[in-house]
Amino acid sequence: MKQDEAVKSISQSLIDDPMVQAIFLKGSMGRGENDEYSDVDLYCLVDENDEKEFLANRLRHLEAYRNILFSDDIFIIAPQIIVVYDNLLHVDFFTVTPKSFKEKDFFQVIYDPKGLLTPFQLTQNLLLSPNEFDVHVTDVAWFLFQYNKAYKRGNALWAVDMLHQVMTHLSKVLLHRYKPERAQLGLKALESLLPSTQLDEVRKIFTYITPDTHELSVQSIISLLQKEIEWIESTLEEGSQAGSFMKTMMNELECIS
The missing domain is CATH 3.30.460.10 (Beta Polymerase, domain 2)
Incomplete structure (x- = not known):
């Protein structure tokens, strides 16, 4: 080649x-x-x-x-x-x-x-450190926070971009659970590494990340996070604010239809 x-x-x-x-x-x-x-x-x-x-x-x-x-x-x-x-x-x-x-x-x-x-x-790996995991969970919550503002302003194009940012970080969070030894690869590796059930949910999310259907995408993101939030909180470092920030945004966006 x-x-x-x-x-x-x-x-x-x-x-x-x-x-x-x-x-x-x-x-x-x-x-x-x-x-x-x-x-x-x-x-x-x-x-x-x-x-x-x-x-x-x-x-x-x-x-x-x-x-x-x-x-x-x-x-x-x-x-x-x-x-x-x-x-x-x-x-x-x-x-x-x-x-x-x-x-x-x-x-x-x-x-x-x-x-x-x-x-x-001897140090080669694709693991996320505890701090890196915390950062990605925080960023999922942060970009949901930014999405919420774009949604309320009626700015569909910016809302879509914020959801893409959410998924970039959520991909590493998911791999940290289901394929931790490859978690650094993130979004580009989901197709081959994520279990089929979770992959189907992620595919559904991306199907709806458009200016006309982003609300449906958010519903699917919140549904997925509700299944993962207990594990996420148990995995975060003691004293982290990321879990509470994420739960607040989940509650805030749960009513979007």
């Missing part, structure tokens, strides 16, 4: 760079779950003292594969270049140091002559 060709070409260029200490893949390729439509999440490990100089040379390495149609230099979890090639392959190229390495998700080692990635391999 073109993903493998890209990884091979770019990696060879990176290996020839003395500043590069290790190369690895994350995302679907790192987990061995990629298909012909997958993008490439390619990571490069460099020493902190070399980072600034290396960042200036990233496009040269990426161009080793083929012509670049589009690129964008951003920072989310690390310095990152988004690249789309002229064959429409999408590569996200991240640069990390031992200090900035994020110990989440599984990865596949491409190049690591000094074994610098070995300690990080």
Whole structure:
């Protein structure tokens, strides 16, 4: 596949760079779950003292594969270049140091002559921490709160967007219960990981997230939360406000028809 060709070409260029200490893949390729439509999440490990100089040379390495149609230099979890090639392959190229390495998700080692990635391999996981779970429960309640305001204003388009935000966070809450070892994958993994009963409910919710039927979607969300709220509250950390916030919004929205 073109993903493998890209990884091979770019990696060879990176290996020839003395500043590069290790190369690895994350995302679907790192987990061995990629298909012909997958993008490439390619990571490069460099020493902190070399980072600034290396960042200036990233496009040269990426161009080793083929012509670049589009690129964008951003920072989310690390310095990152988004690249789309002229064959429409999408590569996200991240640069990390031992200090900035994020110990989440599984990865596949491409190049690591000094074994610098070995300690990080022992910490690979897709679990939610207790704090992360609390944040996602809070965000479900928060976006229901924002939906309620949009609904009362009669702003259907904004209401729909708020419900999409609800489902982004609720997907991780549900996976934390039904497939905790994969919970970080969230919405993109629900189709394959969620039990059929809960998946049918989620599909129903999405069917009604439209400007004309969003009230029906909210009814289905509240119905699903009513089945899960006891477990959610029992799983939250002691002292968390997320459960009470969620129950308040459930009660507030229960009357929507």
